[in-house]
Amino acid sequence: MNTEEKADSPLKQTLRSVIFGTETPAGKRFDIALMICIVLSVTLIFIDTIGTIHEQYGDYIRIGEWTFTVIFTVEYILRLYCSLNRLHYARSFFGVVDLVSILPSYLGLIFPGANLALAIRVLRLFRVFRVLKLLRYLSDGNILLKAMILSSRKVFLFFFSVSLIIMVLSVIMYVVEGPVNGFTSIPKSMYWTIVTITTVGYGDITPQTTLGQGIAALTMLIGYSIIAIPTGILTAEISNEMVRTRDLRKCNNCGKKGHDNDAEYCNHCGSELEKL
Numbered sequence: 001m002n003t004e005e006k007a008d009s010p011l012k013q014t015l016r017s018v019i020f021g022t023e024t025p026a027g028k029r030f031d032i033a034l035m036i037c038i039v040l041s042v043t044l045i046f047i048d049t050i051g052t053i054h055e056q057y058g059d060y061i062r063i064g065e066w067t068f069t070v071i072f073t074v075e076y077i078l079r080l081y082c083s084l085n086r087l088h089y090a091r092s093f094f095g096v097v098d099l100v101s102i103l104p105s106y107l108g109l110i111f112p113g114a115n116l117a118l119a120i121r122v123l124r125l126f127r128v129f130r131v132l133k134l135l136r137y138l139s140d141g142n143i144l145l146k147a148m149i150l151s152s153r154k155v156f157l158f159f160f161s162v163s164l165i166i167m168v169l170s171v172i173m174y175v176v177e178g179p180v181n182g183f184t185s186i187p188k189s190m191y192w193t194i195v196t197i198t199t200v201g202y203g204d205i206t207p208q209t210t211l212g213q214g215i216a217a218l219t220m221l222i223g224y225s226i227i228a229i230p231t232g233i234l235t236a237e238i239s240n241e242m243v244r245t246r247d248l249r250k251c252n253n254c255g256k257k258g259h260d261n262d263a264e265y266c267n268h269c270g271s272e273l274e275k276l
Helices: 003-007 010-019 025-047 051-082 086-091 093-110 112-132 134-150 152-176 186-197 210-248
Strands: none
Touching: 010 025, 010 051, 025 051, 025 112, 051 086, 051 093, 086 093, 093 112, 134 152, 134 210, 152 186, 152 210, 186 210
16 A cells, blocks of 8 residues: 555545445446446437437436536546546546536536537447456457558558449440449449448449449459458458567566566466467
């Protein structure tokens, strides 16, 4: 226990162990209750957008939403009160999310036009990261992000090539089908080509001539063929990034490299590895 914790009152220490602690029984119960409140609050936001439910139960939903807002406000104040470094908590990712998730409700009282901003309350879902301790998986997310950045040039070249194919097919379909069959302009034909090549197929515009239907079949096959290309590019970069990341983890005892991100001990000598 450090000096700051010793100087705190017993109440503040108890609150800190419950609110910020996750290993104690009280802390676990607090996390479970908090997660239930978060899920119920977001559920109320979702169902309130349904017209029939809003008309019949709008008042009850508002009462429930304000109840959760007050609960989260009290929790935020208590976190500030018992935090070892209040400024650090307030400026941290979770501190900002905690504040932003309750702020729109109060702004809606002051500024009527801010009602649309109440959707920001969905940010409360990010607080589940704290409860479930999902931040430990952010290192894997960083691998995916780096792989996407490294493959961006290849993906852009692929996107440019697909755009050329779309423009060529759009002009062909405009010439073959024409305005009579719904292809009233080249941009309209481009819309059909994009919908077809992505295998969505809304069906609001369909080719009527035999040649147009043949081109449509070819467009669908092209769509299935090109889906695998960006997937392969990204998969290759992810594999390369995982190899590079493993090479960074070196055992200080034997010098062996190639350990996984979640490895705690060296697979060669058994020594404890440094945390990433």
